[in-house]
Amino acid sequence: MGLILLAFLLVLLFAGLGFAIHFLWIVAVIAFLIWVIGFFVRGAERRWYHW
Numbered sequence: 001m002g003l004i005l006l007a008f009l010l011v012l013l014f015a016g017l018g019f020a021i022h023f024l025w026i027v028a029v030i031a032f033l034i035w036v037i038g039f040f041v042r043g044a045e046r047r048w049y050h051w
Helices: 002-042
Strands: none
């Protein structure tokens, strides 16, 4: 019984990590697109953000 519970917990852990990593990839792509749009809208010398 304990082995089945351990396997179930590992499956839940890997499923949660897969969702979190997928979500972080989506956030990173959106942030990159915003950065590229901002770079081309104002030009390289005058950015609308201050990083």
